[in-house]
Amino acid sequence: MGFPVPDPYVWDESFKVFYDDLDNQHKQLFQGLFSMGANPGSQAALDNAYAVLNSHFLFEEAAMQVAKYAGYPPHKKAHDDFLAEVHGKSVPLDAGFVNYTKDWLVQHIKTIDFKYKGKL
Ligand SMILES: [Fe+2]
Ligand SMILES: [Fe+2]
Numbered sequence: 001m002g003f004p005v006p007d008p009y010v011w012d013e014s015f016k017v018f019y020d021d022l023d024n025q026h027k028q029l030f031q032g033l034f035s036m037g038a039n040p041g042s043q044a045a046l047d048n049a050y051a052v053l054n055s056h057f058l059f060e061e062a063a064m065q066v067a068k069y070a071g072y073p074p075h076k077k078a079h080d081d082f083l084a085e086v087h088g089k090s091v092p093l094d095a096g097f098v099n100y101t102k103d104w105l106v107q108h109i110k111t112i113d114f115k116y117k118g119k120l
Helices: 020-038 043-066 072-087 095-116
Strands: none
Touching (some): 043 072, 043 095, 072 095
């Protein structure tokens, strides 16, 4: 269901939101989740994935607020709910969770983030 998850897990132009800073951050998120999945026993990889997600979400939320973007409240909630799921995890991560996070990011960018294209 939903959009296909790239394999290998690398950002491509189909994920473009056409804001360079946000697109670059999305590339970092793919890298962070790729590393997390490649090193499921690594606390550092999990911590890094959480950190890049958190900082991207804060940046994206600020951009939406500055633009008075109407879709902000549910978008913010989607970020918060996902971060809470990642925060509750400890290593070693199971493959099911890793795959869930990879799919979540793909679907989130292409359905939720794409709604702000041209509006920020
Ligand atoms: Fe988002
Ligand atoms: Fe995003």
